[in-house]
Amino acid sequence: MASESPKKNWSINDFEIGKPLGKGKFGRVYLARESKSKYIVALKVIFKEQIEKYRLQHQLKREMAIQTSLRHPHVLRLYGWFHDAERIFLILEYAHGGELYGELRRVGYLSEQQAATYIASLTHALAYCHEKHVIHRDIKPENLLLDHEGRLKIADFGWSVQSKNKRHTMCGTLDYLAPEMVENKAHDYAVDNWTLGVLCYEFLYGVPPFEADSQADTFQRIMKVDLTFPSTPHVSTEAKDLIIQLLVKDSAKRLPLDKILKHPWIIMNADPNGSFPE
């Protein structure tokens, strides 16, 4: 497919457009099929006037360069892109399983095996991104998709940055923000470790750890790392131990990605073929 011929200049006529998959940032996304190869993709339409209005031309170009360069089983592929007079089209890997969020809402909370498998997949994907100097910073359930085998795919790099040093920009919903981001302080790769702790909690309990009635209260709870575990039988002590080692205010003291993969809860519960080894 396109990844083998990045030079190919695609156009809308190369694709048969199918059903709308949903409405995302800056535009809709459709199921589509490349006419010659019959290859199924997701086609995201972004209106140029939206990009121009927010002066995102450069950031979008950088995003496209980042995303086409990332090749990892748990990172959703961007095969290429093309544009016409008023729209930019992203040719994306189609994630047949849709949003992980939907599965989490449907079942309430995940089993420890499922949660650990997703955390291991995310950790592998983040380790890969970090070695390419990409901080995702916007990892929340709605940005996590599932392929036809239920394997996790990180998507929607709307706000990731190609970063070798600290960043100062705010983004994402509040629940997943690390303290240093809430305080709009400089932050680095360790924000993703914090987010893994938030997600692990949410996978197991069905709600994020610092949820509150107001943004101000959520901020407060994050800044105080006001972490409490509901007393439910289905969450093991090991799971809580991992969460506690990730939701640490001092970003330098959060469990590093390689140690997450060696944590007893991950070793005991993650399904090896649900998440690709290094």
Ligand SMILES: CC(C)n1nc(-c2ccc(NC(=O)/C=C/C(=O)c3ccc(F)c(C(F)(F)F)c3)cc2)c2c(N)ncnc21
């Ligand atoms: C609805 C359903 C759930 N759905 N959604 C997808 C889907 C997956 C990935 C994307 N990716 C992006 O939209 C990336 C956008 C940017 O990177 C970007 C855009 C504008 C900017 F200004 C910028 C900026 F950086 F300039 F800000 C960045 C979109 C949809 C999907 C799929 N692939 N398969 C199956 N179902 C799927």
